[in-house]
Amino acid sequence: MTQHILVPIDGSESAQRALEHACLMQRVLEAKLYLLHIPEVPQATDYIGARVGAPPLDYNPTKGREEGEALLEAAWQAAGGSGDVEYHVAEGRPAQVIVAQVENLGIDTIVMGSRGLSDLKGLAVGSVSHKVSHVAPCPVITLHVPD
Amino acid sequence: MKPTMVQRILVPLDGSDSARQALEHASLLQRMSGAALRLLRVKEPPSADEHLGAMVGVPPVEMLENPGDDDSEERHWLASIWHEVGNRDGEADWHVASGDPAPAIVEQAREFDADLIVMGSRGQGQFQNLIFGSVSQQVSETAPCPVITYHVPETASA
Numbered sequence: 001m002t003q004h005i006l007v008p009i010d011g012s013e014s015a016q017r018a019l020e021h022a023c024l025m026q027r028v029l030e031a032k033l034y035l036l037h038i039p040e041v042p043q044a045t046d047y048i049g050a051r052v053g054a055p056p057l058d059y060n061p062t063k064g065r066e067e068g069e070a071l072l073e074a075a076w077q078a079a080g081g082s083g084d085v086e087y088h089v090a091e092g093r094p095a096q097v098i099v100a101q102v103e104n105l106g107i108d109t110i111v112m113g114s115r116g117l118s119d120l121k122g123l124a125v126g127s128v129s130h131k132v133s134h135v136a137p138c139p140v141i142t143l144h145v146p147d
Numbered sequence: 148m149k150p151t152m153v154q155r156i157l158v159p160l161d162g163s164d165s166a167r168q169a170l171e172h173a174s175l176l177q178r179m180s181g182a183a184l185r186l187l188r189v190k191e192p193p194s195a196d197e198h199l200g201a202m203v204g205v206p207p208v209e210m211l212e213n214p215g216d217d218d219s220e221e222r223h224w225l226a227s228i229w230h231e232v233g234n235r236d237g238e239a240d241w242h243v244a245s246g247d248p249a250p251a252i253v254e255q256a257r258e259f260d261a262d263l264i265v266m267g268s269r270g271q272g273q274f275q276n277l278i279f280g281s282v283s284q285q286v287s288e289t290a291p292c293p294v295i296t297y298h299v300p301e302t303a304s305a
Contacts, residue, residue, distance in 0.1 A: 017293065021295070024176070024179055025175070027179070028175055028178065028179055029175075114287065114296070130284075133268065133296075133298040134298075136300065137300055138300065139168065139297065139298065139299050139300070140297075140298045141172070141295060141296070141297055141298070142295070142296045142298070143293060143294070143295050143296075144287035144288075144290075144293060144294045144295075144296070145293045146290065146291060146292065146293070
């Protein structure tokens, strides 16, 4: 039975290590990988746009999708990936989007990087991987690399 | 660390279902990399049951005077898990330490010169975890090497 492994990619070092690890699992388990990027919509830098937190005028979801797919492709190439893979780009709050994809895509395992609690934001609101591992309906493998 | 270059993997085990699954995962890595595995069990000294000792949570006096050199029960337990879950032809040894789990695991990682720790996560069930983080979080923050944490959903581990 083919395993379906979801790998959220945010461009960080630990996410890249998690992807390398998922590639290894793919080779042993003949799994299919689903790479997921959740773009953070940029904020406009002009006066009013910055005040209200609106995205810049030249931003649109299509642009976010194209940039996201380019980032996933680059991560996949850098990891030396060669098996069955799909790219997905979805907007929203990261932990919720990741968990929603488990059902949408029929995911068996999530493999993701962890930034841990060392940054203040992680301490206050909990890191994304921490949230995901507590609400996901499937096993979650997190990978933490020393700073 | 390329995953295939891993040479020494430390696997702390505490009897939980997620730890057992972490060992299965480490065995899978071992088949790919030929790494040596070390299974670790950390004995936590029991709290004293007399009044003052129980209040401050120190071990009983006899435990302090004689920390208990007899690890045979724990070693036997590790060996039996390895036979159930591990690779028949993979290289593994077992080690028993005692004390506070997270520092004991990190110390053993240094001693073994581990280049990877694979462990289960028991999540946030205990109140003290809210303040200090779970054992796996504490290990992730302080270990000298990458840490892979295996988390199974509550319903599956119950």
